[in-house]
Amino acid sequence: MSYWISILTEACIFSIMALGLNVIWGWAGDFDLALYGYVALGVYLTIVMTTGPALSPTQYILGWHLPYVLAVLLAVVIVLPIAAIVGAVALRNLREIYFAITTLGVISVLYVIVQIYTPLFNGFNGIAGLVTPMAGPLHISYSNYAYFLLALCAVVLLIVVVVLQRLSSSPYGRAIRSIRDNEQAAAAFGRSVFRSKLTAYVLGAGLAALGGTLFAAYLGAFNPSAWAPQEILTLYAAVLVGGRGNVRGVVAGTFIVYIGFIELTRYLPNVGGNAEFGPSVRQILIGGLIVVMLKFRPQGIFPDRHGVPRSARRTQGTSGATGGGWRDRLPLLAGRASGGRPEQDVIS
Amino acid sequence: MTDAALLEVRALTKTFGGVTAVDDCSFSVRAGTVVGLIGPNGAGKSTTIDLVSGFGRADRGSVRFDGEEVVNRAPHRISRLGLIRTFQAPREWGSLTVRDNVLLGMRAFGRESIVRNLFAARRVRREENADRLRAEEILEQFSLAHLRYDRAETLSGGQKRLVEFARVAAAEPRLVILDEPMGGVNPVLGERMSQAIKHFVTRGSTVVIVEHNMRFIEETCDEVVVMDLGHVIAQGHYSTLRDDERVVSAYLGSVDDG
Numbered sequence: 383m384s385y386w387i388s389i390l391t392e393a394c395i396f397s398i399m400a401l402g403l404n405v406i407w408g409w410a411g412d413f414d415l416a417l418y419g420y421v422a423l424g425v426y427l428t429i430v431m432t433t434g435p436a437l438s439p440t441q442y443i444l445g446w447h448l449p450y451v452l453a454v455l456l457a458v459v460i461v462l463p464i465a466a467i468v469g470a471v472a473l474r475n476l477r478e479i480y481f482a483i484t485t486l487g488v489i490s491v492l493y494v495i496v497q498i499y500t501p502l503f504n505g506f507n508g509i510a511g512l513v514t515p516m517a518g519p520l521h522i523s524y525s526n527y528a529y530f531l532l533a534l535c536a537v538v539l540l541i542v543v544v545v546l547q548r549l550s551s552s553p554y555g556r557a558i559r560s561i562r563d564n565e566q567a568a569a570a571f572g573r574s575v576f577r578s579k580l581t582a583y584v585l586g587a588g589l590a591a592l593g594g595t596l597f598a599a600y601l602g603a604f605n606p607s608a609w610a611p612q613e614i615l616t617l618y619a620a621v622l623v624g625g626r627g628n629v630r631g632v633v634a635g636t637f638i639v640y641i642g643f644i645e646l647t648r649y650l651p652n653v654g655g656n657a658e659f660g661p662s663v664r665q666i667l668i669g670g671l672i673v674v675m676l677k678f679r680p681q682g683i684f685p686d687r688h689g690v691p692r693s694a695r696r697t698q699g700t701s702g703a704t705g706g707g708w709r710d711r712l713p714l715l716a717g718r719a720s721g722g723r724p725e726q727d728v729i730s
Numbered sequence: 731m732t733d734a735a736l737l738e739v740r741a742l743t744k745t746f747g748g749v750t751a752v753d754d755c756s757f758s759v760r761a762g763t764v765v766g767l768i769g770p771n772g773a774g775k776s777t778t779i780d781l782v783s784g785f786g787r788a789d790r791g792s793v794r795f796d797g798e799e800v801v802n803r804a805p806h807r808i809s810r811l812g813l814i815r816t817f818q819a820p821r822e823w824g825s826l827t828v829r830d831n832v833l834l835g836m837r838a839f840g841r842e843s844i845v846r847n848l849f850a851a852r853r854v855r856r857e858e859n860a861d862r863l864r865a866e867e868i869l870e871q872f873s874l875a876h877l878r879y880d881r882a883e884t885l886s887g888g889q890k891r892l893v894e895f896a897r898v899a900a901a902e903p904r905l906v907i908l909d910e911p912m913g914g915v916n917p918v919l920g921e922r923m924s925q926a927i928k929h930f931v932t933r934g935s936t937v938v939i940v941e942h943n944m945r946f947i948e949e950t951c952d953e954v955v956v957m958d959l960g961h962v963i964a965q966g967h968y969s970t971l972r973d974d975e976r977v978v979s980a981y982l983g984s985v986d987d988g
Contacts, residue, residue: 545848551836552847560823560834567821570783571901572809572837581844627825689830694879710983 387528394535397636400620402589408627410582411562414483418613419492420587424594425604426503427457433511450515454595465587469580489611510604546629625682742791743884755961764937766947771956784808797902812904821892822914824883833866835900872896907938
């Protein structure tokens with residue numbers, strides 16, 4: 383039972399992160415690789431703002447004793463300008479693979495700094511001590527805490543879904559998708575491409591950080607071996623499976639990928655007594671899933687059908703793309719697949 | 731020139747590496763007219779309209795739109811003044827529906843703010859409903875009504891051209907620059923495009939057309955600007971320019987060349 387509680391809690395938290403990715407990549411079309419850095423900052427900042435001063439030999443910044451909720455808000459608020467700076471540099475002139483490489487550079491630098499520079503977040507050893515936040519003031523017993531945390535994550539996810547769903551179907555959702563589809567045409571019709579992309583980037587990073595603050599409550603501790611830049615690929619798989627751009631589809635995709643794959647690989651034996659065997663197989667399966675989805679259903683299980691009213695949906699096929707080879711249909715890196723432009727291609 | 735010029739290009743120059751694509755180019759477009767911009771391949775027509783619409787940076791020169799200097803301004807800023815351009819190949823927003831493509835042509839940018847969509851959603855919806863009615867009219871006008879919920883990337887080339895024109899109609903621009911609108915268009919559709927262009931003018935737009943189809947230029951344009959090697963070599967009515975020596979030699983190559 384408690385196993386399922388923790389799996390569902392994780393799926394809710396990862397859904398929030400995947401929705402952040404969906405804003406940046408699904409709506410604005412930018413293949414960002416730095417997103418997990420904003421998640422990590424959210425986790426670290428929450429812990430250092432709630433657990434009090436560092437006790438020697440541990441060392442980290444801030445060391446405040448803030449209530450958890452306040453720390454959550456502050457952590458997100460701190461991440462926003464950081465993402466704005468990264469976005470302002472990376473989105474000015476860079477697109478597609480060049481943007482992806484720049485953001486990969488950003489998270490690699492962040493990862494190394496966090497590891498090496500111990501005064502920041504205690505380096506390799508990481509930080510710990512966030513135990514059952516909000517349990518005290520709310521009089522929640524230790525045995526019930528897991529249920530409380532699941533409810534909290536589910537409520538936050540629900541709020542995020544409602545807000546994003548409203549944006550998705552609004553004129554904002556239309557404008558940001560037009561920039562993804564063809565940014566020169568969008569500029570020719572008066573839309574500020576840079577500003578819109580930057581806004582979406584900061585919004586997505588903020589959601590990633592929000593997911594991180596909940597992740598902090600779930601994990602209680604964090605260190606560089608608990609996260610790595612490549613965690614982002616699982617989020618990409620989730621968005622791709624669910625349906626790029628579709629808010630509810632992305633949540634479904636996250637639940638499918640996380641729960642499905644954890645369950646699938648759960649009963650694998652430890653080959654050669656190696657405990658890493660199961661998780662490694664999981665990574666390989668997720669990689670395979672990305673390839674299979676791109677080839678056979680690039681629009682995802684629940685395709686994004688912005689602007690098509692419910693009444694008109696039944697008459698149309700679910701296919702999000704017609705004609706052309708799969709390479710033309712959904713390049714991972716390109717803003718949008720259309721007309722089979724040969725210079726746009728997936729990572730191969 | 732009695733009427734005030736809506737667009738005035740003066741001494742515009744642009745060099746790519748060692749090649750001067752646009753060289754001291756000057757012409758003007760009077761309000762309410764249809765002007766053809768013609769010239770052989772490589773004459774600098776496309777570069778000129780890129781510079782005028784902000785899609786390229788000029789090395790020198792001036793572009794005045796309704797008296798305002800706009801050279802080297804960001805394209806979306808120029809667009810918001812009422813200058814809309816199209817591209818040689820239709821650049822539809824492929825994943826969006828035909829109706830959304832038309833709605834995006836309408837220049838209602840305030841409605842696209844995140845804050846307004848979250849906190850003033852009802853007002854946004856009210857404004858949106860009014861524009862949807864207008865979008866329906868435009869869709870009817872361009873015979874696209876039956877395709878309104880189709881994703882634009884699923885349309886044929888000719889239909890994409892119509893979407894492009896419908897989008898421009900929705901924008902109600904003061905000046906529209908059409909970059910080779912007749913490329914890959916059949917004669918029936920071409921006729922509809924001529925009508926659409928006349929319709930733009932009756933709705934108060936001024937039109938600049940870059941085109942190689944001379945019959946279309948002759949039938950549609952009040953005036954023609956001829957470019958060659960980055961310069962404007964002539965400007966005037968088509969019938970007077972047809973026999974102009976410089977124009978003929980630019981197109982056919984001079985007999986003395988050898």
